[in-house]
Amino acid sequence: MQLKDNYHTIEKPVTDILYKEKNSKFIGFAYPIQHEDEVKHHLESLKKEHFSARHWCYAYQLGTETIRFRANDDGEPNNSAGMPIYGQIQSFDVTNILIVIVRYFGGIKLGVGGLISAYKTAAQMTLEEAIIVEKTIDSHFLLTFDYKNMNKVMRVIKEKNIDIINQKLELDCQIEIATRKKNAEQVFDIFNHLYEVTIQRIDL
Incomplete structure (x- = not known):
């Protein structure tokens, strides 16, 4: 078996990627990160910037050989936000990354299926805008x-x-x-x- 000594991450932050669904706005942000402390910092600044939003859902993954990850629904129904976002991190095969989707509620409930689809799409659109680079371990x-x-x-x-x-x-x-x-x-x-x-x- 060949030793894996490379990984993919994003080169620089991606911000303000907008996806709309039934009047709700989902705004995507992606950040390259090295430590868990950075997650808190990015979330705090997004909450200040988008203080009137309803939810700040996120997922992150850190590490190249030992993987650490977290997915957070931030008040949305269980596994309807954080895990769909994390699924896109896995699909794009990137690590050392944080993705936050900020949601402004538009008055119409989307249901769990609608939420899963919306968060997944917003995360996918955000990653499609990112410059993905290969780095060596x-x-x-x-x-x-x-x-x-x-x-x-x-x-x-x-x-x-x-x-x-x-x-x-x-x-x-x-x-x-x-x-x-x-x-x-x-x-x-x-x-x-x-x-x-x-x-x-x-x-x-």
């Missing part, structure tokens, strides 16, 4: 060596197309590097066998 390592070994370290970094995240180049040097997960073992072995160079994994 990287492994990070710390290299430690004396300055005199700089050339051989840099040669490997260049040959293997390894990203430098941080570097401290003095008499004793430290370089933090990142490489795609599928190349991690090979990169670790190369540096591990380099004389007078130590390599250790960094857990992010």
